Amino acid sequence: MREKVQRFMYGRYGFDELSKVALAATLVLMVVSLFTKNRFIYLVSLILLVFSYWRALSKNTKKRQQENRKFLSIRYRGVARWGKWKERQAQKKVYxxxxxxxxxxxxxxxxxxxxxxxxxxxxxxxxxxxx
Ligand SMILES: [Zn+2]
Structure with missing residues:
Protein backbone atom coordinates (compact mmCIF):
# COMPACT_ATOMS: atom_id res chain seq x y z
CA MET A 1 0.00 0.00 0.00
CA ARG A 2 2.74 2.42 0.99
CA GLU A 3 4.68 1.62 -2.19
CA LYS A 4 1.58 2.16 -4.27
CA VAL A 5 1.11 5.62 -2.76
CA GLN A 6 4.79 6.41 -3.29
CA ARG A 7 4.58 5.29 -6.92
CA PHE A 8 1.42 7.37 -7.39
CA MET A 9 3.03 10.46 -5.88
CA TYR A 10 6.23 10.11 -7.91
CA GLY A 11 6.74 13.21 -10.09
CA ARG A 12 3.83 14.97 -8.47
CA TYR A 13 4.16 18.31 -6.74
CA GLY A 14 2.93 17.55 -3.21
CA PHE A 15 1.70 19.97 -0.59
CA ASP A 16 3.37 23.34 -0.38
CA GLU A 17 2.56 26.46 1.66
CA LEU A 18 -0.24 27.60 -0.67
CA SER A 19 -1.92 24.19 -0.61
CA LYS A 20 -1.62 24.02 3.17
CA VAL A 21 -3.19 27.46 3.57
CA ALA A 22 -5.99 26.45 1.18
CA LEU A 23 -6.55 23.26 3.23
CA ALA A 24 -6.63 25.23 6.48
CA ALA A 25 -9.12 27.67 4.94
CA THR A 26 -11.18 24.67 3.80
CA LEU A 27 -11.33 23.37 7.34
CA VAL A 28 -12.29 26.76 8.80
CA LEU A 29 -14.95 27.37 6.14
CA MET A 30 -16.41 23.86 6.62
CA VAL A 31 -16.77 24.48 10.35
CA VAL A 32 -18.32 27.89 9.68
CA SER A 33 -20.76 26.42 7.14
CA LEU A 34 -21.63 23.70 9.64
CA PHE A 35 -22.81 26.31 12.14
CA THR A 36 -24.33 28.82 9.75
CA LYS A 37 -25.79 26.22 7.35
CA ASN A 38 -24.65 28.48 4.53
CA ARG A 39 -24.39 26.49 1.28
CA PHE A 40 -22.28 29.12 -0.45
CA ILE A 41 -19.57 28.92 2.22
CA TYR A 42 -19.70 25.13 1.98
CA LEU A 43 -19.32 25.31 -1.81
CA VAL A 44 -16.32 27.65 -1.48
CA SER A 45 -14.72 25.26 1.02
CA LEU A 46 -15.20 22.34 -1.40
CA ILE A 47 -13.64 24.36 -4.23
CA LEU A 48 -10.66 25.16 -1.98
CA LEU A 49 -10.34 21.47 -1.09
CA VAL A 50 -10.32 20.44 -4.75
CA PHE A 51 -7.90 23.28 -5.56
CA SER A 52 -5.51 22.19 -2.81
CA TYR A 53 -5.48 18.53 -3.88
CA TRP A 54 -5.32 19.42 -7.55
CA ARG A 55 -2.16 21.42 -6.83
CA ALA A 56 -0.65 18.65 -4.67
CA LEU A 57 -1.26 15.98 -7.34
CA SER A 58 -0.21 18.15 -10.25
CA LYS A 59 2.78 17.03 -12.33
CA ASN A 60 3.50 20.54 -13.60
CA THR A 61 5.85 21.31 -10.71
CA LYS A 62 7.43 24.38 -12.30
CA LYS A 63 4.08 26.16 -12.61
CA ARG A 64 3.06 25.17 -9.05
CA GLN A 65 6.37 26.48 -7.70
CA GLN A 66 5.80 29.80 -9.46
CA GLU A 67 2.31 30.04 -7.95
CA ASN A 68 3.66 29.24 -4.51
CA ARG A 69 6.45 31.81 -4.85
CA LYS A 70 3.92 34.46 -5.88
CA PHE A 71 1.68 33.55 -2.94
CA LEU A 72 4.60 33.72 -0.49
CA SER A 73 5.70 37.12 -1.76
CA ILE A 74 2.15 38.50 -1.49
CA ARG A 75 1.84 37.11 2.01
CA TYR A 76 5.23 38.51 2.99
CA ARG A 77 4.26 41.97 1.71
CA GLY A 78 1.04 41.82 3.74
CA VAL A 79 2.90 40.80 6.90
CA ALA A 80 5.49 43.56 6.39
CA ARG A 81 2.77 46.17 5.80
CA TRP A 82 0.93 45.01 8.92
CA GLY A 83 4.13 45.31 10.96
CA LYS A 84 4.76 48.84 9.72
CA TRP A 85 1.16 49.83 10.44
CA LYS A 86 1.40 48.46 13.99
CA GLU A 87 4.68 50.29 14.57
CA ARG A 88 3.13 53.56 13.33
CA GLN A 89 0.11 53.08 15.61
CA ALA A 90 2.44 52.67 18.58
CA GLN A 91 4.27 55.94 17.73
CA LYS A 92 1.12 57.92 16.88
CA LYS A 93 1.04 59.84 20.18
CA VAL A 94 4.52 61.31 19.71
CA TYR A 95 4.91 61.56 15.92
ZN1 LIG B 1 10.35 62.05 -1.27
Whole structure:
Protein backbone atom coordinates (compact mmCIF):
# COMPACT_ATOMS: atom_id res chain seq x y z
CA MET A 1 0.00 0.00 0.00
CA ARG A 2 2.74 2.42 0.99
CA GLU A 3 4.68 1.62 -2.19
CA LYS A 4 1.58 2.16 -4.27
CA VAL A 5 1.11 5.62 -2.76
CA GLN A 6 4.79 6.41 -3.29
CA ARG A 7 4.58 5.29 -6.92
CA PHE A 8 1.42 7.37 -7.39
CA MET A 9 3.03 10.46 -5.88
CA TYR A 10 6.23 10.11 -7.91
CA GLY A 11 6.74 13.21 -10.09
CA ARG A 12 3.83 14.97 -8.47
CA TYR A 13 4.16 18.31 -6.74
CA GLY A 14 2.93 17.55 -3.21
CA PHE A 15 1.70 19.97 -0.59
CA ASP A 16 3.37 23.34 -0.38
CA GLU A 17 2.56 26.46 1.66
CA LEU A 18 -0.24 27.60 -0.67
CA SER A 19 -1.92 24.19 -0.61
CA LYS A 20 -1.62 24.02 3.17
CA VAL A 21 -3.19 27.46 3.57
CA ALA A 22 -5.99 26.45 1.18
CA LEU A 23 -6.55 23.26 3.23
CA ALA A 24 -6.63 25.23 6.48
CA ALA A 25 -9.12 27.67 4.94
CA THR A 26 -11.18 24.67 3.80
CA LEU A 27 -11.33 23.37 7.34
CA VAL A 28 -12.29 26.76 8.80
CA LEU A 29 -14.95 27.37 6.14
CA MET A 30 -16.41 23.86 6.62
CA VAL A 31 -16.77 24.48 10.35
CA VAL A 32 -18.32 27.89 9.68
CA SER A 33 -20.76 26.42 7.14
CA LEU A 34 -21.63 23.70 9.64
CA PHE A 35 -22.81 26.31 12.14
CA THR A 36 -24.33 28.82 9.75
CA LYS A 37 -25.79 26.22 7.35
CA ASN A 38 -24.65 28.48 4.53
CA ARG A 39 -24.39 26.49 1.28
CA PHE A 40 -22.28 29.12 -0.45
CA ILE A 41 -19.57 28.92 2.22
CA TYR A 42 -19.70 25.13 1.98
CA LEU A 43 -19.32 25.31 -1.81
CA VAL A 44 -16.32 27.65 -1.48
CA SER A 45 -14.72 25.26 1.02
CA LEU A 46 -15.20 22.34 -1.40
CA ILE A 47 -13.64 24.36 -4.23
CA LEU A 48 -10.66 25.16 -1.98
CA LEU A 49 -10.34 21.47 -1.09
CA VAL A 50 -10.32 20.44 -4.75
CA PHE A 51 -7.90 23.28 -5.56
CA SER A 52 -5.51 22.19 -2.81
CA TYR A 53 -5.48 18.53 -3.88
CA TRP A 54 -5.32 19.42 -7.55
CA ARG A 55 -2.16 21.42 -6.83
CA ALA A 56 -0.65 18.65 -4.67
CA LEU A 57 -1.26 15.98 -7.34
CA SER A 58 -0.21 18.15 -10.25
CA LYS A 59 2.78 17.03 -12.33
CA ASN A 60 3.50 20.54 -13.60
CA THR A 61 5.85 21.31 -10.71
CA LYS A 62 7.43 24.38 -12.30
CA LYS A 63 4.08 26.16 -12.61
CA ARG A 64 3.06 25.17 -9.05
CA GLN A 65 6.37 26.48 -7.70
CA GLN A 66 5.80 29.80 -9.46
CA GLU A 67 2.31 30.04 -7.95
CA ASN A 68 3.66 29.24 -4.51
CA ARG A 69 6.45 31.81 -4.85
CA LYS A 70 3.92 34.46 -5.88
CA PHE A 71 1.68 33.55 -2.94
CA LEU A 72 4.60 33.72 -0.49
CA SER A 73 5.70 37.12 -1.76
CA ILE A 74 2.15 38.50 -1.49
CA ARG A 75 1.84 37.11 2.01
CA TYR A 76 5.23 38.51 2.99
CA ARG A 77 4.26 41.97 1.71
CA GLY A 78 1.04 41.82 3.74
CA VAL A 79 2.90 40.80 6.90
CA ALA A 80 5.49 43.56 6.39
CA ARG A 81 2.77 46.17 5.80
CA TRP A 82 0.93 45.01 8.92
CA GLY A 83 4.13 45.31 10.96
CA LYS A 84 4.76 48.84 9.72
CA TRP A 85 1.16 49.83 10.44
CA LYS A 86 1.40 48.46 13.99
CA GLU A 87 4.68 50.29 14.57
CA ARG A 88 3.13 53.56 13.33
CA GLN A 89 0.11 53.08 15.61
CA ALA A 90 2.44 52.67 18.58
CA GLN A 91 4.27 55.94 17.73
CA LYS A 92 1.12 57.92 16.88
CA LYS A 93 1.04 59.84 20.18
CA VAL A 94 4.52 61.31 19.71
CA TYR A 95 4.91 61.56 15.92
CA UNK A 96 2.90 62.49 12.86
CA UNK A 97 3.33 60.64 9.59
CA UNK A 98 3.16 62.21 6.15
CA UNK A 99 3.58 60.79 2.70
CA UNK A 100 6.12 62.67 0.58
CA UNK A 101 4.35 64.28 -2.41
CA UNK A 102 7.44 63.68 -4.52
CA UNK A 103 8.20 59.99 -4.06
CA UNK A 104 5.56 58.57 -1.69
CA UNK A 105 8.07 57.86 1.09
CA UNK A 106 6.54 57.97 4.59
CA UNK A 107 8.12 60.75 6.66
CA UNK A 108 7.92 60.86 10.45
CA UNK A 109 7.94 64.25 12.25
CA UNK A 110 7.57 65.08 15.97
CA UNK A 111 4.11 66.30 17.00
CA UNK A 112 3.25 69.74 18.36
CA UNK A 113 5.77 71.95 16.50
CA UNK A 114 3.18 73.94 14.50
CA UNK A 115 3.56 74.44 10.73
CA UNK A 116 6.90 73.06 9.67
CA UNK A 117 8.82 72.60 6.45
CA UNK A 118 9.56 68.91 5.98
CA UNK A 119 12.42 67.78 3.76
CA UNK A 120 12.04 64.26 2.40
CA UNK A 121 15.16 62.24 3.34
CA UNK A 122 14.83 60.19 0.16
CA UNK A 123 14.24 62.73 -2.64
CA UNK A 124 14.92 66.07 -0.83
CA UNK A 125 11.52 67.53 -1.82
CA UNK A 126 10.32 70.13 0.69
CA UNK A 127 6.69 70.42 1.75
CA UNK A 128 4.88 72.28 4.52
CA UNK A 129 2.58 70.47 6.96
CA UNK A 130 1.14 71.02 10.43
CA UNK A 131 2.92 68.82 12.98
ZN1 LIG B 1 10.35 62.05 -1.27
Missing amino acids: RFYKCPGCGQMVRVPKGRGRICITCPKCQVEFIRKS
